[in-house]
Amino acid sequence: MQNAQFIHYVFMLLAILLEVAANIFIKYSDGFRRRGMGALGIASILLSFTALSQAVKGIDLSIAYAIWGGTGIFLTTIAGWALFKQHLSRRGWIGIALIVTGMSLLKLA
Template structure:
């Protein structure tokens, strides 16, 4: 994959990482009762959307958004597990696996 093709996926991956961090900060904000965590979460979401907007300059919106969503879902599930001990059941993990497989099918199709 050339650098030109790598850039949009790097932007999407960075956008997803900011989104995951924002989601974890929302948990820390305790429903915005802790305002600083909530404000930081909002700023990270704005950053994530900015990176996603740049990515769609180089790739189809459907691919960028679906990839961002899948990475965000998986990252948030893993972050919730590692940071807060939140556990999904087998059906939840199977659902995440289906989303990831769907993204691979969309990208290769």
């Protein structure tokens, strides 16, 4: 991978991590009753979209959006389990497996 291409994937990783952080902050905001956490959530999602906009300068939009959304869903699920003791049913895990499969197929296309 070239340096120019590498930086776009760095922006993609940053966008994903900021999206997950936004979801966690919004959960901790308790329906925006805790305004500081809510503000961090909003700021994180705005920064995530900013990083995503930089990533799509070097990654096809359809691939970037699928990777961003799918990986964000997977990591948010893991964070929900680790931080909030939330659990998915078998159907939920099958859905995540389908998302990961779809992302992989898009990347290979």
